[in-house]
Amino acid sequence: MNKQYDVCIIGSGAGGGPVALTLARAGYSVLILEKGPWFTEKDFYKDELACCRRSVYTPKLSEEQHVIEDTDSDGNWIGQPTSDSGWDFWNGNLVGGSSNLMSGFFYRLKPEDFRLLSEFGPIKGANVVDWPISYEDLEPYYTLVETEVGVSGRFTDHPRAEARSSKDFPYPATAEHPVSEKFDRACQSMGLYSLPTPRAILSRPKGGRRSCEYSGYCGSYGCSSGAKGSSRAALLDQAVATGNCEIKPLSKVYKLTSDEKGKVVSADYYDASELKQSIHAKIFVVACQAIETSRLLLSSTGPKHPNGLANNSRQVGKNLLFSAGGAGSGDFDYSKMDSRESAAMKIRGPFVNRGLQDWYFIDDPALGGRVKGGTVDFLLRHPNAMSKAMNAKWDDNDDLVWGRALQKKLKAIFTENQTLRYEIFCDWLPTDDCFVSLDDAVNDKWGSPVAKVRIGYHQHDLKVAHYINEYAMKVLSKMGAENVRSSISGAPPANLVAGGCRFGNDPETSVLNADCRAHDVENLYVSDGSFMPTGGSVPYTWTIYANAFRVADRIKEALC
Amino acid sequence: MTSRMNIGRREFMTRMGLLGSMAISFPREALAELRQSNTNQPLPDWAEEPAWKTIAEVQETIFPAGEDIPGASDIGAAIYLHKAIENPNADGEDRDYIFRGIGWLDELAQQRYTKNYINLSEKQKEKIIAETVQTSAGRKWVSLLLTYLLEALLCEPVYGGNPNGIGWKWLEHQPGYPTPAADKTWDQLLQRRS
Numbered sequence: 001m002n003k004q005y006d007v008c009i010i011g012s013g014a015g016g017g018p019v020a021l022t023l024a025r026a027g028y029s030v031l032i033l034e035k036g037p038w039f040t041e042k043d044f045y046k047d048e049l050a051c052c053r054r055s056v057y058t059p060k061l062s063e064e065q066h067v068i069e070d071t072d073s074d075g076n077w078i079g080q081p082t083s084d085s086g087w088d089f090w091n092g093n094l095v096g097g098s099s100n101l102m103s104g105f106f107y108r109l110k111p112e113d114f115r116l117l118s119e120f121g122p123i124k125g126a127n128v129v130d131w132p133i134s135y136e137d138l139e140p141y142y143t144l145v146e147t148e149v150g151v152s153g154r155f156t157d158h159p160r161a162e163a164r165s166s167k168d169f170p171y172p173a174t175a176e177h178p179v180s181e182k183f184d185r186a187c188q189s190m191g192l193y194s195l196p197t198p199r200a201i202l203s204r205p206k207g208g209r210r211s212c213e214y215s216g217y218c219g220s221y222g223c224s225s226g227a228k229g230s231s232r233a234a235l236l237d238q239a240v241a242t243g244n245c246e247i248k249p250l251s252k253v254y255k256l257t258s259d260e261k262g263k264v265v266s267a268d269y270y271d272a273s274e275l276k277q278s279i280h281a282k283i284f285v286v287a288c289q290a291i292e293t294s295r296l297l298l299s300s301t302g303p304k305h306p307n308g309l310a311n312n313s314r315q316v317g318k319n320l321l322f323s324a325g326g327a328g329s330g331d332f333d334y335s336k337m338d339s340r341e342s343a344a345m346k347i348r349g350p351f352v353n354r355g356l357q358d359w360y361f362i363d364d365p366a367l368g369g370r371v372k373g374g375t376v377d378f379l380l381r382h383p384n385a386m387s388k389a390m391n392a393k394w395d396d397n398d399d400l401v402w403g404r405a406l407q408k409k410l411k412a413i414f415t416e417n418q419t420l421r422y423e424i425f426c427d428w429l430p431t432d433d434c435f436v437s438l439d440d441a442v443n444d445k446w447g448s449p450v451a452k453v454r455i456g457y458h459q460h461d462l463k464v465a466h467y468i469n470e471y472a473m474k475v476l477s478k479m480g481a482e483n484v485r486s487s488i489s490g491a492p493p494a495n496l497v498a499g500g501c502r503f504g505n506d507p508e509t510s511v512l513n514a515d516c517r518a519h520d521v522e523n524l525y526v527s528d529g530s531f532m533p534t535g536g537s538v539p540y541t542w543t544i545y546a547n548a549f550r551v552a553d554r555i556k557e558a559l560c
Numbered sequence: 561m562t563s564r565m566n567i568g569r570r571e572f573m574t575r576m577g578l579l580g581s582m583a584i585s586f587p588r589e590a591l592a593e594l595r596q597s598n599t600n601q602p603l604p605d606w607a608e609e610p611a612w613k614t615i616a617e618v619q620e621t622i623f624p625a626g627e628d629i630p631g632a633s634d635i636g637a638a639i640y641l642h643k644a645i646e647n648p649n650a651d652g653e654d655r656d657y658i659f660r661g662i663g664w665l666d667e668l669a670q671q672r673y674t675k676n677y678i679n680l681s682e683k684q685k686e687k688i689i690a691e692t693v694q695t696s697a698g699r700k701w702v703s704l705l706l707t708y709l710l711e712a713l714l715c716e717p718v719y720g721g722n723p724n725g726i727g728w729k730w731l732e733h734q735p736g737y738p739t740p741a742a743d744k745t746w747d748q749l750l751q752r753r754s
Binding site for chain 1: 621622623624626629649686689693699702703706707710711713714715716719728730731732733734735736737738739740741744745746747749750752753754
């Protein structure tokens with residue numbers, strides 16, 4: 001008979017890593033099944049082709065894809081396979097998951113985010129609820145992440161600051177770009193609180209990980225120094241070193257088999273040779289990132305779970321969340337600067353590391369009273385040269401640009417200015433129009449139905465984003481930026497995804513209990529971002545890490 | 561800013577691009593040197609095939625060389641494209657479309673000038689491309705060639721394009737580091753997915 005593990009974790013990203021490390025350290029036998037390959041620092045290079053233009057870290061869409069359901073001009077929901085549209089919803093299938101490729105903008109949620117319904121009241125058409133835990137329950141784990149994963153920063157008190165149990169970050173802030181000072185001056189003159197953005201990037205070495213080497217290519221790229229706090233570099237390497245944690249890469253779990261009593265008995269997967277295998281464990285933890293977690297549970301029918309595992313209340317896949325908001329940018333022309341300033345603005349390597357939370361809560365009659373707002377994070381334009389050059393191929397009339405005209409345009413795009421961008425993060429309100437189901441026509445290369453994702457959004461999200469955007473644009477203008485432009489839309493950012501298995505106290509309206517254990521499966525936990533019933537107005541990763549450490553403690557108690 | 565850093569000031573300045581190549585505008589000498597070394601390189605056999613000769617001519621038309629502008633041959637556009645589309649991991653559809661397009665192009669060149677594209681004057685070639693991009697299939701074809709050409713312009717030199725980083729130098733682009741070795745290119749890494 002195959003070995004029985006204490007815990008089998010499906011997925012090795014930010015939701016899986018904390019569970020693996022905590023339980024392996026406690027002496028439990030842990031097995032991680034990861035669909036992707038196991039790359040290390042020695043495999044990561046600043047190569048735009050590998051990172052961003054070929055399917056190295058994500059599957060080929062012809063082999064594995066999603067079906068995205070959006071409305072047509074008549075308001076009907078129409079599904080389109082991503083192999084047709086090219087709209088890729090994969091974020092990183094490799095050991096460590098998409099945390100290998102994140103930018104690591106780390107913000108905590110605020111206490112009010114845990115009680116959105118109580119604080120701001122209901123919104124028609126949105127399934128807003130309070131969380132079954134409070135900020136105080138999660139705070140120790142946010143702090144734990146700062147040391148375990150390695151978060152660099154500089155605490156600055158401000159009216160929206162959430163309480164901290166430690167005075168400051170364990171790692172000093174990473175090096176900052178000269179434009180940050182310009183940003184600070186503009187904010188000061190506008191009465192705004194310019195906040196240093198905490199980053200999951202080491203500014204000093206930690207264990208076998210080197211500190212950041214400031215190549216200027218961070219988000220979307222794997223980190224060759226180990227400074228980026230990916231689940232792999234920060235947690236899994238340590239978990240494996242305990243001798244209690246085993247990782248099986250290239251292992252695609254297609255079903256969790258449950259018995260007559262409803263308990264999960266095995267994780268069934270295809271191994272690297274495409275052979276069917278099964279793993280037995282006492283406890284199973286699913287952490288495949290929100291969409292794939294819901295898909296796996298829906299695919300895992302059993303005698304007690306005819307609608308899919310943990311889905312007896314038909315809640316699996318519901319209330320999927322993305323991040324609402326948008327982005328904007330402005331240009332700073334070198335020709336209008338002296339040589340010293342232009343040299344400073346051209347610098348690539350250090351980070352902007354600035355955010356604004358002045359509108360995290362908005363009390364304005366224009367928005368109908370006090371509402372939840374969001375965060376604005378500022379950063380330089382992504383350095384990827386090819387993607388920048390590709391934009392030059394087309395003119396404003398969608399005509400192709402080639403020959404000398406193209407070369408002239410390229411020269412201007414690359415050499416005439418620096419671009420400062422911002423991204424707005426607002427709550428993506430949970431609604432009945434945003435959910436995961438199984439597609440009945442499209443299968444993956446193993447013959448399993450792919451996830452169908454309906455991507456409806458709430459109009460309130462756009463209203464809030466537009467409100468904040470007006471201010472964000474003014475900040476860029478105040479800094480002297482030209483050509484300030486922005487885009488606010490309801491299109492979901494595929495890399496900012498959560499929900500689908502919300503936690504709560506009522507089994508009729510939630511999938512997981514407060515410990516993130518399935519209400520109706522006693523040995524099944526979900527530890528990725530799927531648990532979130534509302535998303536907050538910051539990127540998700542820090543909260544996913546923190547909650548996964550919390551869930552790990554609950555599993556440890558269950559194993560005792 | 562440097563007070564938080566553990567590295568020395570000079571190393572920091574170098575990393576940030578304050579010293580070294582960043583401050584230098586595009587050196588014509590670098591282009592001249594590259595052209596000199598290119599003339600000494602024998603062409604690979606495939607480059608003598610008619611289809612590839614036509615592709616190279618089209619690339620030169622849509623990305624012409626200038627005194628201080630690297631053209632298609634300077635950036636290794638054909639070498640890059642050959643490596644890219646003949647790669648077993650590559651998208652076979654792109655390869656098919658590119659080769660089909662050569663047929664259409666010669667057909668148009670024959671209609672207009674009773675010559676194949678490769679035998680046209682520079683002006684005639686430009687007119688043929690200008691006419692080609694007026695149709696949706698032709699626009700898609702030239703766009704596809706431009707996509708690979710811009711990749712050649714800005715790729716890591718290990719892929720066959722951008723020799724000596726000439727594209728980066730021309731556009732004053734600071735690449736990242738570390739750069740991939742020959743056994744760590746995207747297609748090598750892709751092998752690890754199976």
